[in-house]
Amino acid sequence: MARKPPRSRRNTPPPNRLPGKARPRPTPRSRRAPAPAANETRHLTGARGTAASAGARRKPSGAESRAGTARRRARAAKPVKLVKPAARAARIPAARRATAKRVAAKPPARAAVARAPKPRRFTPPDPARVNALLGGLRAHYPAAITALDFGTPLQLLVATILSAQCTDERVNMVTPALFARYPDARAFAAADRAELEQLIRSTGFYRNKAKSILACTRDIVTKHGGEVPRTLEELTQLHGVGRKTANVVLGNAFGIPGLVVDTHVSRLAHRMGLTNQKDPVKIEFALMPIVPREDWTMFSHWLILHGRAVCNARKPFCSRCPVAAHCPRLGVGASQ
Numbered sequence: 483m484a485r486k487p488p489r490s491r492r493n494t495p496p497p498n499r500l501p502g503k504a505r506p507r508p509t510p511r512s513r514r515a516p517a518p519a520a521n522e523t524r525h526l527t528g529a530r531g532t533a534a535s536a537g538a539r540r541k542p543s544g545a546e547s548r549a550g551t552a553r554r555r556a557r558a559a560k561p562v563k564l565v566k567p568a569a570r571a572a573r574i575p576a577a578r579r580a581t582a583k584r585v586a587a588k589p590p591a592r593a594a595v596a597r598a599p600k601p602r603r604f605t606p607p608d609p610a611r612v613n614a615l616l617g618g619l620r621a622h623y624p625a626a627i628t629a630l631d632f633g634t635p636l637q638l639l640v641a642t643i644l645s646a647q648c649t650d651e652r653v654n655m656v657t658p659a660l661f662a663r664y665p666d667a668r669a670f671a672a673a674d675r676a677e678l679e680q681l682i683r684s685t686g687f688y689r690n691k692a693k694s695i696l697a698c699t700r701d702i703v704t705k706h707g708g709e710v711p712r713t714l715e716e717l718t719q720l721h722g723v724g725r726k727t728a729n730v731v732l733g734n735a736f737g738i739p740g741l742v743v744d745t746h747v748s749r750l751a752h753r754m755g756l757t758n759q760k761d762p763v764k765i766e767f768a769l770m771p772i773v774p775r776e777d778w779t780m781f782s783h784w785l786i787l788h789g790r791a792v793c794n795a796r797k798p799f800c801s802r803c804p805v806a807a808h809c810p811r812l813g814v815g816a817s818q
């Protein structure tokens with residue numbers, strides 16, 4: 483006969499918790515009767531802490547505990563309510579609110595209004611003011627000439643091409659050897675590109691500049707017999723020659739009036755209230771009717787010299803400017 487385990491050999495069952503009754507089984511929540519309200523319980527029992535109220539505070543079952551956890555999580559996930567400005571204002575004491583209102587409504591002091599700079603706007607230039615401006619510039623720069631060294635129109639044309647994004651001093655250091663190696667348009671047109679690039683390398687952008695010089699001089703040889711043309715239309719049709727370069731050559735090599743618009747002329751024409759255009763060609767056309775034709779070349783020199791010496795881009799020297807009395811200083815923030 484098989485031997486029984488020790489537990490099965492016990493003949494007395496474990497005692498019930500409540501003597502004389504079967505061990506109570508947990509009733510499912512769905513079948514449980516609703517619990518009486520707290521005041522009802524108190525009314526029925528007549529006192530706090532009785533068995534009924536203790537039953538109301540019993541330890542929650544597993545399902546109840548899970549439901550409570552879900553409720554707490556849902557409450558935590560709810561977005562935080564923002565306090566409305568009106569509600570926030572209601573919390574500020576009335577006295578403080580009144581003071582803030584008074585400060586906001588107070589008009590600025592008279593002195594502060596007087597100190598505020600008036601915005602300067604462009605207005606069409608007055609001829610009398612323009613004449614006074616030109617007279618002041620003429621008197622201050624009587625012997626203005628181009629800073630580029632040249633002997634022939636071709637040399638000035640080549641030097642002007644080299645002066646793009648480069649100083650005139652640097653160009654003047656390069657051109658003596660260049661003009662000695664290539665004395666005329668045919669020599670330039672037949673030049674070896676690599677050799678030309680090495681000669682002009684220090685002026686920057688030397689590959690593009692060598693390409694322009696070769697193409698331009700080849701045009702001069704094939705279309706104009708090796709001579710630089712004398713009109714703006716013919717000059718601007720040469721490869722790599724724009725209105726600015728053409729006007730430099732016309733005004734300084736041929737004595738034909740030409741308005742050169744470079745970065746200095748653009749900036750000063752705007753500050754002096756002569757035009758409100760931004761594009762160089764539009765600036766040139768805007769200046770033509772207000773500057774006498776015979777002054778076009780010199781006017782460009784005056785503005786270039788004045789822009790370098792006094793009316794610089796960053797902080798102009800308005801306090802020692804000879805034409806300050808006739809200049810509206812448009813767009814000038816800080817000056818010296």
Ligand code: SF4
Binds near residue numbers: 753794798799804811
């Ligand atoms: S007054 Fe000032 S802004 Fe006008 S031209 Fe002279 S330096 Fe330039």
